[in-house]
Amino acid sequence: MNDPVLVEVMRGTRVESRHGGALVISDASGKRRIAIGDVERPVYPRSAVKALQVLPLVAGGFADALGLGHDEIALACASHSGEPAHVETAEAMLEKVGRDGGCLECGSHWPLDQEAMRAMAARGETPRSLHNNCSGKHAGFVCLACAEGHDPRGYIRPDHPVQEHVRRALVTMMDTPHEAANRAIDGCSIPTYAVPLTALATAFARFGTGEGVPGDFADAAPVIRAAVAEAPSMVAGKGRFDTRVMERFGDRVFMKTGAEGVYCASLPDAGLGIALKCADGTTRASEAIMAYALARLLAQSAEEESFLTGLAEAPLHNWNGIEVGQLQPASSLRGAFQA
């Protein structure tokens, strides 16, 4: 395994499990501030780049033309929990182009939020595509297709005008090829392209600053960041990591999780982008790494640092509520920030 251990899972006084990974933090020119592990190895960013995938909708003026609000733009960037507000907002987006959930091609699953799922079960309901955690992004794709006068059917295919738009936006932000050779299929059936973590960090530094990107994207990025800062409950959900951190820090940070342990963030004030992947794909570790990085780079007071450190070193409780262990940043992660 090439990647160093970045997070340890403690039980009692011993390390019970270990998570390796890679992390890179750079500015918009690609100049690295911090790099740990193999940051050139291509990774599938999965949902971590949803905010970049929304750029064509906003930069093209379609979000304005359709009157999409903060909630709706934030939901287009979301891996949401399937709470009622998420489902209603996705439906409202589709109504603006005269469509409904039936045109979504993301597939169905029960809400990630367990309370929402049990409430549905109690009402005798079954999941629809609107409950899919990606339904906001897909509603955005349908909006883009309809606003441009395309038939939305097949909008998940690489050769559909919507995915061509999205692919060009990703290439623009990352300066790295997105083509059949590095393409796979995401959980919601759209293409996902393997790219180096370094390209993701640069892209999110650009997304946070507008540096090095064409004018229409430079104008659109702050609109998207502001929408998520206004509606952080839309981008994930109750108690979720992205929502909790952005509720606390507002537009000082934009962050987005992806499946299989990927995480990206923009720190506009510092002019930095963060990209990381937990090698084994585990979310508890990718969140702990991101929280540790933010504690070092974003916190401006002891209270803010304590909030983020509390997430990086999250306690583990058992079914009786007894604290049985905790996460902790490993020495290689701590060391990289001390250098």
Place this chain on the structure above:
Amino acid sequence: MNDPVLVEVMRGTRVESRHGGALVISDASGKRRIAIGDVERPVYPRSAVKALQVLPLVAGGFADALGLGHDEIALACASHSGEPAHVETAEAMLEKVGRDGGCLECGSHWPLDQEAMRAMAARGETPRSLHNNCSGKHAGFVCLACAEGHDPRGYIRPDHPVQEHVRRALVTMMDTPHEAANRAIDGCSIPTYAVPLTALATAFARFGTGEGVPGDFADAAPVIRAAVAEAPSMVAGKGRFDTRVMERFGDRVFMKTGAEGVYCASLPDAGLGIALKCADGTTRASEAIMAYALARLLAQSAEEESFLTGLAEAPLHNWNGIEVGQLQPASSLRGAFQA
């Protein structure tokens, strides 16, 4: 990271995630057949040793005296899914000593089985300790306490006569210290003791053969293995890995998963024990490693090998049912079995 990559998660044509780990296969004397990774590093076995924790109940004659059947002994070894049959069986065990679910000290959680959970939600029910995946083991502990004339209250504490019994059984099977220095608290609040994987492999070779263990344990082990072989749906649940494999192979294998990526198994005919831990604690990888080992050591026909290889190389489907990738044994795992 000391441990080699044992399982790769493919998406399209690329490795998306990697799981490191350690694996040891030995006979009842501790002679190693195969060892990969740091097999001397102590790990918390968690639920993987539940069958050993049942030894005092059976070896002491209490299971017989109370008339515990196959289902009940199998459930005492279980991390069950909380299906109705599991809950009813745990309740039936407690009734045999005049108790009910109120005396269980494992804590409550919703059933692991999603259908069972949603059915409960639809009925307006909330989870009780009987739904805890460890409720069968805990019911066994209460049976042991009552049958011996002890007050069961506090049976989760290290100094309760029940946990003293359990600790001595683990020491007997493993020949390795179980004391305050290597003790932590398990998810269900009983003690869990960090022990080398080598000790676990030896213990499960002994559990499968009776070699090197005192007569009462040598008599009890086949009773426990036979109970699980008769009732594999009790030890896990519908569609779960342990259940599927033991439904197929009967008493030719005993296997048990534990939290944080631990897995143990007995191969009675070969006289071998298997112990492994996925370093990052991920179940998909620990199952794939076990399936690969069983494909090499247990399968006696092309059909059996194909069944197990299908589990080791499980396909991954997305929300539209499209096959987007698969698990695969890494070269270090394959190589260890070719040597």
